[in-house]
Amino acid sequence: MNRHAVAAIYKFEMARFRRTLWQSLATPVITTSLYFVVFGAAIGARMGNLEGVPYGAFIVPGLIMLAIFTESLSNASFGIYLPKFTGTIFEVLSAPVSAFELVLAYVGAAATKSVLLGLVILATANLFVPVSIAHPLWMVAFLVLTATTFCLFGFILGIWADGFDQLQFVPMLIITPLTFLGGAFYSIDMLPQGWRTFSLFNPIVYLISGFRWSFYGTEDVPVGVSLAVTGAFFLAFLGIVAWIFKTGYRLKT
């Protein structure tokens, strides 16, 4: 294990995070606060309780997940795309570092940022609504697993992307709509049967449902299924990353 290399990449990526702290943390926090103003105070007051939880508090897990999805994708994809774009990737590729160590360092750093962001949003949410956490360990487990899974996804995206526009394509045009339709702001039980069945094809439903269960003990789908789906995504992305390094896809010519 080249632990010095893992530490070097991790510290390098975290230094980038510190340099862009305002953009990395303040922007999602402000956006989340606006969601609470609109959905929590303005609309939530008229919504009453959902599954026994005040509406403002009900949307907290969904909002955290929304931020985790998009920030994990952009952090991890940017982390590997930038050296590709500037050409500095030559140094990483010529270093005595294994694929596992590279992924551990890049994805580890991106996941750390995402988890920190999730906790900051949780703290921000507490300023607006009272948030209770029924299963704190499961909450952390879902948070870390989801962040890591989407960072792996972002890593793949960063290697695949040929331009900055492609980096934005997946988070903006796929993940954000799926999250809005995946029960971030409502329980899919509120939907008519047809739409409910349709929603079950949206993988984001399972991720949000599991995370919300760790807060309030309520679920759209059984928590075991949520965990299995999250784990399946994690393994699938891990497999793709392993394939990328085995073949050198878009990394080596």
Next chain:
Amino acid sequence: MQPVIAISHLTKTYATGLQALKDVSLEIRDREIFALLGPNGAGKTTLINIVCGIVTSSSGRVHVDGHDIVRDYRFTRSKIGLVPQELTTDTFETVWATVSFSRGLFGRPPGPLHLEKVLRELSLWDRRHDKIRTLSGGMKRRVLIAKALAHEPEILFLDEPTAGVDVELRRDMWALVRALRDAGVTIILTTHYIDEAEEMADRIGVINKGELVVVEEKAALMKKLGKKQLTLHLLEPLTAIPAGLSRWPIRLKNHGSELEYTFEASEERTGIPALLRALSDLGVAYKDLQTRQSSLEDIFLDLVKQ
């Protein structure tokens, strides 16, 4: 003595179909300065990138210090430092942060004393807290060299290290390369400046269209492939070469006022005395004469033209 790098039957064909390397075999000796010359697109960078692990070869094998670069990549890569052709640096990092990163990346524990030594040698110590984007092109080139030396490599690849740098920096780099070689580092450099190779290299390899055309000791190469020219400045211009001089490879220059005789530099018998006697017999008088040995550049151009 075991070569420090042994390249055997290396080929590389890119996905586009471009065959960048064709059955290249080469051995680099320990602690030598080896200059790899070739025109643009000859395959120099591809060859370097394969040895460093950046590009995958299509076939063939490379050993560094007796270890296979694929199977024992940790060992081989930790021995190698690479200064790339392009000025690819982390724009927003400081000089100190980027060299520290490079040292760690290559598996070395923090070494502030070594990094300080490298930065001082490259006149970067006073700029260590500056962000790289504030540096000039020449200083960025120094940063790339510092990064390559951060992990104390035993083999250093310099891919066009002096491209676009000023004369002073070029001289500094030459001095640094010699100092590194004296300290036990094996250096492989590619360059477009033939005088650079002529000045520094112990051995020279010429690569053209993916094939290694020649590998020789510099002095032997210049002796073997070099030519000499004798130029006679005539008192009276000639309109044609006299028939009596037809056995010598001679040509008239400058409207017949100069007579140029080309001969192999390696030949024991140059034929000059006989030529001068023949001129005297024919009544061709000259006021001055000079000889010139072809440079490495002439030899290089001859090789790549073939």
